[in-house]
Amino acid sequence: MIDLKKRQLIKMAAALPLFNAALVSRAHTEKSDFSVSEINKVLDAWLKTMSLTPQDYLANRSVLPGSADKIREMSVEDFRSGKTLHVNGVVLSCTEAALIAELASALS
Amino acid sequence: MILLLLIWVVFMIIDGLKIGEEVKTECELCIVGGGVAGIVLANELSSAFSSIVVIESGSQDYNAQAQELYEAESQHEQIPNPLYSRLRMLGGSSNHWENNTSPFSPLDFEKRDWIKNSGWPLGFEELSDYYKKAGWYCGVGDDGYDQNYWSKKLEKNDLAAGSQVLKTQISKYAVPPVRFFQQHGDVLINSNNITVYTGLNLVDIIYNKNNKDVELAKAINTGGNELSVSAKIFIFCLGGIENARMMLVFNDKYDNQLGNQGDSVGRYFMEHPTPRAAQLLADSPERYSFYLGEETGDKLVAGYFSLEESVVRSEQTTNLRMPLHPSTEYMLSDGISSYHILSDAIAKGDVPENFGQHLLNLTADIDLVAEAVSRKKFQKSLFDYSKNFAGFQMPMMMEQTPHRDNRIRLGSKKDKMGISKLKIDWELKESDKAMVWKTLELAANEIGALDIGRMRLLYERASRIWGDQLGFSQHHMGTTRMAENPDNGVVDKYHRVFGTNNLFMGGSSVFSTGGHVAPTLTIVAMTIRLADYIKREYAHD
Numbered sequence: 001m002i003d004l005k006k007r008q009l010i011k012m013a014a015a016l017p018l019f020n021a022a023l024v025s026r027a028h029t030e031k032s033d034f035s036v037s038e039i040n041k042v043l044d045a046w047l048k049t050m051s052l053t054p055q056d057y058l059a060n061r062s063v064l065p066g067s068a069d070k071i072r073e074m075s076v077e078d079f080r081s082g083k084t085l086h087v088n089g090v091v092l093s094c095t096e097a098a099l100i101a102e103l104a105s106a107l108s
Numbered sequence: 109m110i111l112l113l114l115i116w117v118v119f120m121i122i123d124g125l126k127i128g129e130e131v132k133t134e135c136e137l138c139i140v141g142g143g144v145a146g147i148v149l150a151n152e153l154s155s156a157f158s159s160i161v162v163i164e165s166g167s168q169d170y171n172a173q174a175q176e177l178y179e180a181e182s183q184h185e186q187i188p189n190p191l192y193s194r195l196r197m198l199g200g201s202s203n204h205w206e207n208n209t210s211p212f213s214p215l216d217f218e219k220r221d222w223i224k225n226s227g228w229p230l231g232f233e234e235l236s237d238y239y240k241k242a243g244w245y246c247g248v249g250d251d252g253y254d255q256n257y258w259s260k261k262l263e264k265n266d267l268a269a270g271s272q273v274l275k276t277q278i279s280k281y282a283v284p285p286v287r288f289f290q291q292h293g294d295v296l297i298n299s300n301n302i303t304v305y306t307g308l309n310l311v312d313i314i315y316n317k318n319n320k321d322v323e324l325a326k327a328i329n330t331g332g333n334e335l336s337v338s339a340k341i342f343i344f345c346l347g348g349i350e351n352a353r354m355m356l357v358f359n360d361k362y363d364n365q366l367g368n369q370g371d372s373v374g375r376y377f378m379e380h381p382t383p384r385a386a387q388l389l390a391d392s393p394e395r396y397s398f399y400l401g402e403e404t405g406d407k408l409v410a411g412y413f414s415l416e417e418s419v420v421r422s423e424q425t426t427n428l429r430m431p432l433h434p435s436t437e438y439m440l441s442d443g444i445s446s447y448h449i450l451s452d453a454i455a456k457g458d459v460p461e462n463f464g465q466h467l468l469n470l471t472a473d474i475d476l477v478a479e480a481v482s483r484k485k486f487q488k489s490l491f492d493y494s495k496n497f498a499g500f501q502m503p504m505m506m507e508q509t510p511h512r513d514n515r516i517r518l519g520s521k522k523d524k525m526g527i528s529k530l531k532i533d534w535e536l537k538e539s540d541k542a543m544v545w546k547t548l549e550l551a552a553n554e555i556g557a558l559d560i561g562r563m564r565l566l567y568e569r570a571s572r573i574w575g576d577q578l579g580f581s582q583h584h585m586g587t588t589r590m591a592e593n594p595d596n597g598v599v600d601k602y603h604r605v606f607g608t609n610n611l612f613m614g615g616s617s618v619f620s621t622g623g624h625v626a627p628t629l630t631i632v633a634m635t636i637r638l639a640d641y642i643k644r645e646y647a648h649d
């Protein structure tokens with residue numbers, strides 16, 4: 001059974017345009033394992049390049065579970081100030097990358 | 109016996125393949141080259157001069173013998189041979205252009221400290237008024253390129269509205285494309301003061317070193333018969349490469365006094381390479397309809413992204429034309445690209461950079477690699493989802509810094525007219541590539557901030573992006589560049605060749621920098637401006 005933390009993370013992740021855009025649409029194809037491997041790539045990239053854990057990053061930015069607007073706001077701020085993470089070339093805001101990385105560790 | 113024939117004014121197109129051995133004629137204005145620039149000049153000047161002669165190498169139809177004269181002796185392996193990228197006939201390369209038009213922007217004309225050899229002796233404001241009429245010649249109307257106007261008129265969302273970093277710009281294409289001779293050739297055929305000679309190739313000029321006048325132009329046909337034209341004014345409109353080629357020939361004869369005082373003829377050659385260096389990941393294409401193009405009347409209007417000029421300036425980078433082409437899973441697949449990189453490397457006995465990453469891509473996308481192999485080998489698609497929408501490719505158009513060592517030179521072989529074939533030295537400098545990546549990063553951050561998708565920068569495909577996958581726009585620019593003085597250019601701000609009183613050049617060979625949009629609208633605007641100048645300076649009341 002899926003626990004509360006995972007549930008919250010998935011809810012937050014659903015607010016991410018990246019999920020709506022690239023991953024979810026691809027996950028609807030027959031390549032259903034695709035999104036999982038993409039999510040793991042984000043975690044790998046995060047661990048390789050960032051000093052804070054994804055959880056700490058989100059906590060520092062006061063991104064709370066369920067706050068879709070806040071995620072978007074932080075994400076825009078990240079992009080505008082160049083706080084981005086490149087995952088296999090895809091340019092993500094650190095906020096969304098942290099969220100996805102969190103999700104990846106929760107799912108693993 | 110040499111047949112000496114004096115032709116004064118003949119009101120028609122004369123087939124130069126059939127002229128006598130030595131034909132002489134006189135006129136006020138001689139235009140050489142009946143392509144886009146030559147035809148616009150003839151239209152603009154027809155009422156200002158009592159006699160105009162136009163000399164064109166090709167004829168009204170494609171002719172293989174004329175076309176062969178474009179063949180280069182050698183060219184950089186990535187640059188297409190002009191034999192295939194130009195058309196030698198009335199209307200020139202407008203006979204196969206795509207009619208993509210956008211104006212240059214003010215920054216293009218400025219000296220930019222971070223772009224070596226940038227800066228025109230001409231400001232955007234001196235050209236802007238001519239763009240409207242240029243739009244008419246190019247078949248795209250005079251309704252301009254303002255994105256707010258078009259977004260309202262087409263009821264489309266400008267996704268970059270309100271951004272300080274990114275903007276939407278407009279391309280207009282005539283549908284079907286304008287073939288300049290078909291569309292604007294009536295003046296050449298019907299004006300009783302214009303004589304057009306086809307099938308004749310400019311091969312020589314007589315230049316008077318004392319009074320700095322070009323007195324005569326000589327053109328020959330494939331049989332060696334010659335037409336000599338004496339005129340008050342000569343304007344060469346032979347295209348972005350041939351203008352330089354012929355000027356190199358003439359400078360050999362006249363000790364570099366024809367615009368080559370600073371050894372600039374043929375140098376600063378620029379193209380518009382089209383690297384496919386990024387993708388835009390998005391959920392569905394509908395939201396982007398402004399960028400996918402809409403037909404309205406007899407033209408197609410499409411938006412594309414560029415950086416705001418203030419950002420180009422503050423970041424000291426170069427601008428890019430970033431259009432969006434909807435793409436499928438198959439087209440965006442990493443695995444397929446990595447498969448090509450790995451197979452190329454293996455064939456050469458090399459290990460490519462990022463070997464591990466390519467191997468991973470290949471494994472992750474193995475189904476799409478299989479799809480590619482199946483499509484190629486068996487013309488059969490295996491997986492339906494390979495056709496699903498996955499995002500957009502961005503076949504961007506980049507500006508190339510004008511470098512002296514990118515150049516057209518004369519080779520050792522001659523064409524059938526006895527003119528040296530050309531060699532094209534060309535290289536895309538690392539500094540230009542670095543600016544492309546920088547601009548893409550700025551665009552990627554802004555696209556994220558605007559929440560209109562996520563960009564993917566294809567760093568790991570760099571070897572192919574800048575290698576076998578690099579496309580070209582077939583835009584040839586800079587080889588007889590405009591400059592303040594002969595130390596660093598060939599023509600002045602009115603297109604007059606330095607060191608001469610009466611020789612002018614038309615076309616994109618005079619561009620000092622190439623901008624990041626297609627050149628022909630600007631060629632036409634500059635040609636109309638040149639015609640105005642010629643009228644002011646030389647025409648009768």
Ligand SMILES: Cc1cc2nc3c(=O)[nH]c(=O)nc-3n(C[C@H](O)[C@H](O)[C@H](O)COP(=O)(O)OP(=O)(O)OC[C@H]3O[C@@H](n4cnc5c(N)ncnc54)[C@H](O)[C@@H]3O)c2cc1C
Nearest residue numbers: 141143144145165196200201206207208310347615626628
């Ligand atoms: C496939 C393709 C697609 C293109 N698409 C676009 C586009 O979408 N948008 C855009 O802006 N531009 C486009 N271009 C570029 C565009 O075609 C050129 O910018 C334009 O044609 C240049 O005009 P021009 O008059 O300077 O030269 P040309 O059109 O090349 O005309 C030169 C003329 O000079 C004649 N000539 C050459 N040598 C001699 C000689 N020795 N004696 C006598 N006559 C001679 C030639 O026969 C020719 O008629 C495209 C080009 C190609 C090849």
